[in-house]
Amino acid sequence: MPKNDSTGAFQTHANYLHAFSLISSGNVRDLSKSLKSTKDRIWGSGFLPDGSCPKANSHQAISSLQNAWGTELLLNVGLRMIRSDELIRLSNNWSVVQAYYVLYHATQALTAAKGQSRPDTHTGTQNQFYTFLAERGGGLEPWTLAFGASGPENVPDAVEVDGDCHSWVSCNENSCWSLAYKVLRTTREETIRLRERDARIGKRKQQKAMWEKEEKLRSEGGKRPRKPPRFPLPKLTLLEKQTINQKLRPYTLMDYLYRLRVRTNYEDSAMFTDGPQNDSVSAEVRQDLQKITACSLLIFELHVRRLLGKTVFDKAVAEWVTANAPFKPSIGVAGRMELHKSI
DNA sequence: AAATACTAACCCCGGTCCTC
């Protein structure tokens, strides 16, 4: 039983993150193995574009990637330098933020590499993430997993999803799928709740305006004024709710990371500091974040490399690594250089 | 965190009273 709210929340989110980590490359501790298997899956998935893109905005793509690499570096510096549990707990607060921003910049890099204009909002970037991956179909889990108006999308054939599994159920090779879909669903439901709230306020506004319009007509017709009614927040009809649900796009891993980022940034900074019940779980969370981030970035890097061409891309990586990569053995994009070249 | 239980607020609707 949890001691306070933070322990429950921590347990839940640690579980969710681990689920994505497991789906990405199984219960592998060695990051280089995870990256290798991710590379093989991308290669076999047919997700990579056939050739370079003539419309590509190379300058913008590289610049966005540099942001992503730099942000990932911050995450990795923490991993390398911060050893005491107390500090790991604290650093996880910013690790989730960093993980999100890596995906944010990577997604923008890919948009630029495709020659599209770069989205300048969180929502726009998250939409692109969905378009690049889940919308095209399954095959590259967890990045292609999504939860939409009609339920889980791109569920692999052999996978059984239990939509009602508890968020604390122990995360293993089976339950990880249910957990992942669950968090995509609940993340999406948070947005739906906000939209329903807005819709109710809008509905009330409309009712009020309608009444005032009628009242104006009445007074013009010489009728005596009615007492203004109070306008309680109206409820939504089933149809109105369904419409809201239909209109909201399916949610993905990136939407979840955004939720986590907002939560730890603005709403509940105690989850990662007060939540862990022993001295090892925080390090595991951090490791999962690093793995999710690195493998995600690899996917985007390989995409962008195809679209910009090897020469431009490899040169940009080499320059950045020379100027910025501090550690041996290499981590971050420095460690992924060889993987890029093997394709 | 999410499910569940519980409570307060709300809608609906007919009936009745009030006022022009």
Place this chain on the structure above:
DNA sequence: GAGGACCGGGGTTAGTATTT
């Protein structure tokens, strides 16, 4: 007597508290 205000019971739902 027509139009509007007010009332109350029944049923639903939103919001809150409790439980898992």
